[in-house]
Amino acid sequence: MKQADIVVIGGSAAGVPAAITARRHYPDKSILLVRKEEQVLIPCGIPYIFGTVGKPENNLIPDGGLINNKIDILVDEVTSLDPAGKSITTASGEKIVYDKLILATGSEPLVPPIPGINKGNVFAIQKDIEYLRHLLTSIDGTKDLVVLGCGFIGVEFADECKKNRDINVTIVEMLNQCLQIAFGESVCKCCQEIEDALKKRGINIVTEAKLEEVLGSDKVTGVKLSDGRVIKADALIVGIGVKPNIALATASGLEADPGFGIKVDSNQRTSDPDIFAVGDCASKFSFFTGKPSKLWLASIATYEARIAGANLFNTRRKNQGVIGVFSTAIDGLTVGMAGMSAKGAKDCGFDVAVGEAEAPNRHPDGMPGMAKMWVRLNFNKSNGEVVGGAICGGTSAGEVINIISACIQKKMTADDIATFQIGTHPAVTASPIAYQLVNAAEMALKEMR
Amino acid sequence: MKQADIVVIGGSAAGVPAAITARRHYPDKSILLVRKEEQVLIPCGIPYIFGTVGKPENNLIPDGGLINNKIDILVDEVTSLDPAGKSITTASGEKIVYDKLILATGSEPLVPPIPGINKGNVFAIQKDIEYLRHLLTSIDGTKDLVVLGCGFIGVEFADECKKNRDINVTIVEMLNQCLQIAFGESVCKCCQEIEDALKKRGINIVTEAKLEEVLGSDKVTGVKLSDGRVIKADALIVGIGVKPNIALATASGLEADPGFGIKVDSNQRTSDPDIFAVGDCASKFSFFTGKPSKLWLASIATYEARIAGANLFNTRRKNQGVIGVFSTAIDGLTVGMAGMSAKGAKDCGFDVAVGEAEAPNRHPDGMPGMAKMWVRLNFNKSNGEVVGGAICGGTSAGEVINIISACIQKKMTADDIATFQIGTHPAVTASPIAYQLVNAAEMALKEMR
Numbered sequence: 001m002k003q004a005d006i007v008v009i010g011g012s013a014a015g016v017p018a019a020i021t022a023r024r025h026y027p028d029k030s031i032l033l034v035r036k037e038e039q040v041l042i043p044c045g046i047p048y049i050f051g052t053v054g055k056p057e058n059n060l061i062p063d064g065g066l067i068n069n070k071i072d073i074l075v076d077e078v079t080s081l082d083p084a085g086k087s088i089t090t091a092s093g094e095k096i097v098y099d100k101l102i103l104a105t106g107s108e109p110l111v112p113p114i115p116g117i118n119k120g121n122v123f124a125i126q127k128d129i130e131y132l133r134h135l136l137t138s139i140d141g142t143k144d145l146v147v148l149g150c151g152f153i154g155v156e157f158a159d160e161c162k163k164n165r166d167i168n169v170t171i172v173e174m175l176n177q178c179l180q181i182a183f184g185e186s187v188c189k190c191c192q193e194i195e196d197a198l199k200k201r202g203i204n205i206v207t208e209a210k211l212e213e214v215l216g217s218d219k220v221t222g223v224k225l226s227d228g229r230v231i232k233a234d235a236l237i238v239g240i241g242v243k244p245n246i247a248l249a250t251a252s253g254l255e256a257d258p259g260f261g262i263k264v265d266s267n268q269r270t271s272d273p274d275i276f277a278v279g280d281c282a283s284k285f286s287f288f289t290g291k292p293s294k295l296w297l298a299s300i301a302t303y304e305a306r307i308a309g310a311n312l313f314n315t316r317r318k319n320q321g322v323i324g325v326f327s328t329a330i331d332g333l334t335v336g337m338a339g340m341s342a343k344g345a346k347d348c349g350f351d352v353a354v355g356e357a358e359a360p361n362r363h364p365d366g367m368p369g370m371a372k373m374w375v376r377l378n379f380n381k382s383n384g385e386v387v388g389g390a391i392c393g394g395t396s397a398g399e400v401i402n403i404i405s406a407c408i409q410k411k412m413t414a415d416d417i418a419t420f421q422i423g424t425h426p427a428v429t430a431s432p433i434a435y436q437l438v439n440a441a442e443m444a445l446k447e448m449r
Numbered sequence: 450m451k452q453a454d455i456v457v458i459g460g461s462a463a464g465v466p467a468a469i470t471a472r473r474h475y476p477d478k479s480i481l482l483v484r485k486e487e488q489v490l491i492p493c494g495i496p497y498i499f500g501t502v503g504k505p506e507n508n509l510i511p512d513g514g515l516i517n518n519k520i521d522i523l524v525d526e527v528t529s530l531d532p533a534g535k536s537i538t539t540a541s542g543e544k545i546v547y548d549k550l551i552l553a554t555g556s557e558p559l560v561p562p563i564p565g566i567n568k569g570n571v572f573a574i575q576k577d578i579e580y581l582r583h584l585l586t587s588i589d590g591t592k593d594l595v596v597l598g599c600g601f602i603g604v605e606f607a608d609e610c611k612k613n614r615d616i617n618v619t620i621v622e623m624l625n626q627c628l629q630i631a632f633g634e635s636v637c638k639c640c641q642e643i644e645d646a647l648k649k650r651g652i653n654i655v656t657e658a659k660l661e662e663v664l665g666s667d668k669v670t671g672v673k674l675s676d677g678r679v680i681k682a683d684a685l686i687v688g689i690g691v692k693p694n695i696a697l698a699t700a701s702g703l704e705a706d707p708g709f710g711i712k713v714d715s716n717q718r719t720s721d722p723d724i725f726a727v728g729d730c731a732s733k734f735s736f737f738t739g740k741p742s743k744l745w746l747a748s749i750a751t752y753e754a755r756i757a758g759a760n761l762f763n764t765r766r767k768n769q770g771v772i773g774v775f776s777t778a779i780d781g782l783t784v785g786m787a788g789m790s791a792k793g794a795k796d797c798g799f800d801v802a803v804g805e806a807e808a809p810n811r812h813p814d815g816m817p818g819m820a821k822m823w824v825r826l827n828f829n830k831s832n833g834e835v836v837g838g839a840i841c842g843g844t845s846a847g848e849v850i851n852i853i854s855a856c857i858q859k860k861m862t863a864d865d866i867a868t869f870q871i872g873t874h875p876a877v878t879a880s881p882i883a884y885q886l887v888n889a890a891e892m893a894l895k896e897m898r
Contacts, residue, residue: 017882024891025898045813045875053815060813061882287870299873302881306868306891317868325872334877364494364509366502369844395818398877399848403855405870410859419755419766421736421854423774424748426494427501428783428847432751433466433510442473442755449474 002074002096004032006312007088009078009248010104011035012127013043013298014279014305016061018102021309023069025316032096033066034088036077041127043298047156049132050139051163056129081252083272100274100312103249103262104305107242107280107296112148116214117238124238125153138235144168146223146233148211150178152328153239155194158203159330161237170204170231172211172223182326183390184341189374190392197330206231242296244281257283260292266319268308276312278304287321287408288340288387289348295324325405327391327398332371336401339388339408342378351381355414355444361394363424363431373397375436377404377417379444384413386441396428403437414448417441451523451545453481455761456537458527458697459553460484461576462492463728463750465510467551470758472518474765481545482515483537485526490576492747496605498581499588500612505578530701532721549723549761552698552711553754556691556729556745561597565663566687573687574602587684593617595672595682597660599627601777602688604643607652608779610686619653619680621660621672631775632839633790638823639841646779655680691745693730706732709741715768717757725761727753736770736857737789737836738797744773774854776840776847781820785850788837788857791827800830804863804893810843812873812880822846824885826853826866828893833862838889845877852886863897866890 006029008019019033045059053059066073076090087097109124111117121142123135139145139161147158150173162169175181177191178198185191195205210226214236222232244261255263255271261284262277264270270277277283279301284293300322307317327336345352358374373393380387389404391397407417418441424432455478457468468482494508502508515522525539536546558573560566570591572584588594588610596607599622611618624630626640627647634640644654659675663685671681693710704712704720710733711726713719719726726732728750733742749771756766776785794801807823822842829836838853840846856866867890873881 048875058815299871299881303870323870327872327874329876366507395877396845396848399845401872403852406855421752421772422748423776423850425776427778428844432748
């Protein structure tokens with residue numbers, strides 16, 4: 001029998017920062033992280049294994065952060081949890097007693113109940129190194145790849161699989177545009193720009209299409225759409241979302257919902273006061289409405305981990321609700337989103353004012369690396385506070401969306417943002433006169449006065 | 450005699466956004482912008498004329514923003530101001546009556562009273578297209594260039610003049626490192642990295658050196674330092690700072706100080722209630738201490754312009770005091786600073802906690818464009834609020850420093866920043882586990898608990 005003051009189950013974007021945060025806040029406690037993988041993949045980096053970085057071994061979370069923080073690592077699968085006895089049992093028969101436990105068991109891919117979905121060469125993305133090695137070999141032998149779903153996973157997998165391969169890639173999407181769910185608008189500049197970039201790369205995009213059947217005998221040979229169209233395919237990647245891993249929690253009597261995850265309060269505490277849950281496996285609520293949220297992102301996992309890790313023995317931090325901040329990039333074109341879309345905010349009953357601004361991200365625009373950057377901000381008219389934003393531009397857009405996140409978090413008004421104290425430089429930002437964030441706020445004010 | 454409801458004097462980083470903001474907030478007013486230049490240079494872009502963008506014509510503020518906003522432009526020099534009569538007179542004899550006036554008369558370069566400073570080929574940087582054309586020709590004919598002062602102007606001019614030219618460039622600096630005043634530390638990673646980058650480019654840097662005399666008969670042939678050393682030079686660029694242009698204001702009886710500028714209140718109003726002043730010509734105070742400030746930056750000019758432009762007929766916005774946010778870049782290496790340095794804060798009586806974090810700005814680190822990004826945050830221990838930060842990294846550091854500015858502006862605590870809701874992506878940011886801003890805050894908390 002082992003014992004540790006703090007046990008963390010899971011070694012990815014939730015478990016690692018939970019353990020490290022626990023170390024920072026409780027320097028004298030013993031901490032054990034239990035994970036089933038020998039090596040852990042960077043979850044967001046998985047699509048890049050198939051093109052840019054080349055193999056799973058180039059996309060690993062290094063163990064240095066854990067080791068340097070004196071966190072013990074046990075590679076084993078946790079098979080049961082006994083909240084009353086404050087212990088867990090592993091596949092190898094080890095019993096481990098804890099004082100505080102953090103569940104960071106993650107999520108697994110959704111697989112739609114379509115006829116033929118279990119045929120060979122149909123892949124839903126498991127975060128497992130062996131699985132991905134096999135998938136990589138399969139893609140290398142593929143001539144016609146179909147990707148189901150044009151969310152982030154779909155966009156990134158399609159683009160990466162196309163790189164350095166003579167291969168036909170077709171994305172099949174139910175909605176009328178790429179990334180529609182993420183950006184939450186029926187007409188969306190960011191979605192359109194990404195769609196155009198993918199098409200320019202030679203990727204076929206079939207929207208407003210429902211997959212009805214996976215064709216083939218043992219292995220996939222094609223997919224049939226509900227309108228009767230058939231698309232040739234010798235491999236199918238399914239990227240339509242995830243569901244929380246709650247089996248361990250529910251088996252031990254913790255409250256959980258299959259759709260929303262293990263129930264936690266705003267301190268990340270489950271229905272057992274000594275057990276916390278963070279990341280994809282844990283329930284979430286919206287920063288804006290307080291309602292349950294299905295935003296599963298690695299960055300949200302780290303946010304919750306930094307709350308739980310600090311709260312284990314003293315309640316120090318509170319989850320304010322998830323904002324949802326994300327970005328993706330195709331060939332230098334970067335799009336991002338934070339908080340609510342204008343449509344999403346209206347659907348929640350907000351009276352919304354929108355402001356947009358576009359300008360080069362260098363000044364003068366002859367400076368190297370120049371790209372146009374477009375920013376949209378969505379404000380709640382009733383109090384003037386920013387509730388969301390979207391961005392489309394060059395690489396630095398990936399950090400500008402984080403400025404917008406800061407504005408949302410601190411409930412900045414349009415006037416606050418219009419008088420935001422920016423730093424600018426010819427080689428790295430827009431000019432201070434044209435700075436997009438500030439001007440988008442000014443444009444929204446026109447609707448608000 | 451002309452008349453306009455709103456008259457703006459000056460057409461650069463202060464005047465242009467002041468006029469545009471006035472238009473946005475007062476759509477029915479007539480607005481006239483009077484400037485002495487036919488074409489206006491982007492002030493921060495001036496060093497890049499000498500290398501990257503090649504000529505003054507490639508570094509102009511376009512007039513489109515003014516024209517599209519129905520702002521009249523008059524190219525003429527304002528020679529007198531009569532606050533009692535609410536009118537100005539120009540060099541060409543035009544008298545213009547205003548209802549509200551915004552002074553955006555800028556600054557001019559400081560020239561140190563050194564023997565020989567008036568010799569030929571000694572240049573202090575005038576924001577004037579003809580002057581810069583002449584300077585460009587001179588630099589093209591130069592073999593040995595000395596740059597006096599290693600602030601932003603000195604760093605950028607030295608680097609740009611060296612580009613595509615077979616020329617010896619030597620920077621002479623009084624302090625012991627480049628950019629020392631800007632970064633406000635006696636030992637400074639950002640300063641050192643920039644200094645190393647300049648040296649790698651083949652630029653000579655002579656620190657702790659005082660210029661005693663400019664040598665030569667009519668034209669400069671060298672400079673003599675106070676320790677007796679002589680450096681050969683056929684051109685000398687002086688980049689040691691600026692002073693506010695207050696002549697027009699003082700001649701008309703407005704309150705002003707030669708060191709700090711035209712006196713304004715937190716609404717940007719001068720001692721005359723119908724006259725506002727913004728930008729380098731206007732007085733400033735610190736966000737942190739409320740004390741007078743000598744931070745002259747184009748981004749601060751636009752900040753003040755957006756306050757004054759909104760306040761002309763109704764008091765809508767208030768200057769919170771200047772934070773000071775800036776960045777520069779050499780060959781992709783970007784450094785930035787926001788707010789107070791740790792030393793600066795201590796000198797002002799703050800009890801300071803510092804946190805630092807470094808990580809690749811991509812994840813995994815094999816993603817293209819990867820550079821290490823280092824962040825330092827300075828907190829006021831008494832209330833936990835962030836009062837400053839510095840950054841050193843790739844191009845996106847230029848926007849990350851603006852996230853830090855948002856944190857400072859909204860007085861975020863170390864706990865707030867440690868649980869900042871970031872968006873991350875392999876191709877454009879650090880991993881969410883390693884995100885520098887969040888981890889720097891966590892490191893500072895160690896000192897604060």
